[in-house]
Amino acid sequence: WTRPDMALYRFADAIVAGRPVDVFGQGRMQRDFTxxxxxxxxxIAALDRPAAPDPEWRAETPDPATSGVAPxxxxxxxxxxxxxxxxxIEVLAEAIGRPAKxxxxxxxPGDLVRTEADIADTTAALGYAPTTPVEVGVRRFADWYCEYHGVARD
Structure with a gap:
């Protein structure tokens, strides 16, 4: 499931209804879809590996992402x-089996052209490594969406 106000859900609703999908930035914006x-x-990795105080932390040059005292x-x-x-959007339309208008x-105004999570610290601290490419994740969402809403695919 996902929230109906999120982009993927709104895009699916529009594609299924045959309504145009509002695409800002001419569709050239890049995002880190997870x-x-x-x-x-x-x-779960964070729960399994609780943080420890950072012995390198210094009040003179504080790192707001860590603490010298608190874990x-x-x-x-x-x-x-x-x-x-x-x-x-193309992956979603293909997974639903209908064209996207x-x-x-x-x-x-104020929107960024590119965003991407820097997960280097997360990988180092937790061994975190995402494994689901966007094509697979979007396909799984489309499968659920179509089943949940009774959408027949072409």
Missing amino acids: YVDDIVSGV WRILNIGAGTRVELMTY LNLLPLQ
Whole structure:
């Protein structure tokens, strides 16, 4: 499952209904799409390897992601790879078995062209390694979506 206000769900709703998908940035934006199973594996890895105080931490040059006293640490959990938005939509449309009608729009003010999680610290600290490519994750979502909503595929 996913929240209905998230992009993947909204895109699927539009494709199934034959409505245009609003695509900002002409679809050239790149995002780090992460499959839920990979997020869960990162959370479980964090539970299995609690943080320890950082002996290198110094008040004169503090690292806000760690602590010299408290056992906590801030880590990114993501796929660590960028996927172009247009590719994401194409994979979804193919998985649903219907074409995506596109409403290509300019980049929204304040939006970033590229985002990607830096998971190097997470990999080092937790052994975290995402394993689900976007094509597989989107296909799994489409399978669930179509079954849940009774969508017949062509």
